[in-house]
Amino acid sequence: MGVREGFEELYGTAPEGVWAAPGRVNLIGEYTDFNEGFVMPFALPHTAVAAVSRRTDGVLRLHSADIEGPVVELRVDELRPLSDTGWAAYPAGVVWVLRDAGHAITGADLYLSSTVPTGAGLSSSAALEVVTALALNDLYDLGLTRPELARLAQRAENDFVGVPCGVMDQMASACSAEGHALHLDCRDLSIRQIPFDLASQDLALLVVDTRVKHALGDGAYAERREGCEEGARQLGVSHLRDIAYEDLQAALARLSDERLRRYARHVVSDDHRVDRVVALLDAGDVRGIGPVLTEGHVSLRDDLRISCPELDLVVETANASGALGARMTGGGFGGSAIVLVEASDADTVMKAIEEAFGAAGFTAPRVFPAVPSAGAHQVGRSAS
Incomplete structure (x- = not known):
């Protein structure tokens, strides 16, 4: 049953419209x-889909076709941050x-369903x-741009919710274009479709979901963020982005401890890796980005220390x-890795990864191709 039919069955009337927004894979540039x-990043074909109608009585009703449980009913004027309402x-x-932000949202009915794997680092x-x-932007004619929505x-x-994430995931979901990767400057939100x-x-680019669940709210992500902010303070810049790659070694010598040095080295070098990938793609050398991906994984594993045995096994087995x-992609501590392969080698590499997981006694991974897909869009609007 689609979300439109589910909405009608649950709420007793047709929705005003249906919208979709994708999950994402991040090609390069982590933390x-x-x-x-x-x-x-670029958008995946996997999406969250919502059938939605406005309400005028201040009630917000939420239902997920993917999660057992009754309709969640809330009042919009009683919503409070950090009150645990689950999904x-x-x-x-x-x-x-x-x-x-001053927008007069007077309530809504939502019926949601998603094919984005949860806990896989794919931004469900x-x-x-x-x-x-x-x-809500469309239904209430708010006139907000995609970056503003993100x-x-x-x-x-x-x-x-209380997760100190950056803006990449939301920008990728809102602004991606089919057949392109989104080169995003997270300072001014300027984008270039590459x-x-x-x-x-x-x-082919394979996504390997290790099925190791991560939870970014558990403090490890926040600790990395705090360490990066402390490193920037000690270096006298607003953010680590302001340290030029050429000045990295001198900057590291000025940091007070090894942990801050590791975090700063990862961030500055990963920004540089994004530049290198852009240059390679602009030159038409897609194969050339492969070693840069692997280099990024080593940095995430050794400097940021957010990998896990399953992710390392994917990378080692794939390259062998x-x-x-x-490389691993997303917030780490589980989730997914991406693997760049010749299309003719995809089955061989996939089989090797599955066999390696079996031999290690790990849960079988989920493997699928990542196809750069469209960002958020309206699927259909009911006649009014």
């Missing part, structure tokens, strides 16, 4: 977004942020936030089996 640096906190947080939460923000969705996650058509090059490069 650089909250350092006001550079990232290069419903993500769409409810968007309503709270919009109202806090951002997809939920962005699809809610886009639907900023509001980020604030919902930061201030309402062609990333793997099929035309006889290449003929992949062009591989």
Whole structure:
């Protein structure tokens, strides 16, 4: 049953419209977004889909087809940050942020369903936030731009849910273009769509979901962020993005401890890796980004220390089996890795990874191709 039919069955009337927002994979640039640096995500074909109608009585009703339980019913004027409402906190947080920004949201009915894997580092939460923000923007004629919607969705996650994420995930969900990677400057939110058509090059990018669940609210992410902010303070800059790659070694010598040095080295070098990937893609050398991906994984594993045995096994096995490069993607401590392969080698590499997981006694991973897809969009609007 689709969300439109589910909405009608649950709420007894047709929705005003249906919207979709994708999850994302980040090609390169990890933990650089909250350092006001550079990232290069792209949208997946996996989406959160929402059937939505406005209400005028101040009631917000939320239902997920994917989660057992009754309709979550809240009052928009009683929404409070950090009140534990489970999955419903993500769409409810968007309503709270919009109202806090002065937009007269008088209630809504939402019926949601998502194909974005949860806990896989593919931004299932951002997809939920962005699809809610886009639907309310359209229904209430708020006139907000895509970057503005992404900023509001980020604030919902930061201030309402309590996860101190950067803006990359929401920007990727809101602004991506089919067949392109999104080169994003996280300081001014300027974007450039960079062609990333793997099929035309006889290449594939595999996503390997290790099925190791991560929870970014558990403090490890926040600790990295705090360390990056402390490093910037000690270096006298607003964010680590302001340290030029050429000045990295001199900057590291000025930091007080090894932990801050590791974090700063990762962020500055990953910003530089984004620049290198952009240059390679501009030159048409898609295969050339493979070693840069692997280099990024080593930095995430050794300097940021956010990898895990399953992610390391994916990268090691993929590269030993003929992949062009591989790295973990997303917040870490589990989740997914990406693997760049010749299309003709995809099955061989996939099989090697699955066998390695079996031999190690790990849960079998979920492997699928990542196809650069469209950002958030309206699927259909009911005639009024």
